[in-house]
Amino acid sequence: MSLPPIVLNEAEHRFEMHVDGHAAYEIFERFPGGINYLHTIVPDALAGRGIASAIAKHVLDYAVDNHLKVI
Secondary structure, eight states, rough: OOOOOOEEGGGGEEEEETTEEEEOOOEEEEEEEEEEEEEOOOOOGGGGGSSSHHHHHHHHHHHTTTTEOOO
């Protein structure tokens, strides 16, 4: 199964994936030169689909691509 794209919602401080009417997301805070990943939320209805893993990989790749330190 192909997952939908993960989008950066800077206004809400989160990376989001929308699946079947649900939103899974990673909440973050920025700091000078870096990003602090705080919490991953995946609704129970989306459990077991690899969504949390996909989001985790995406946000870490984002940090590497943008030369950000990670907390």
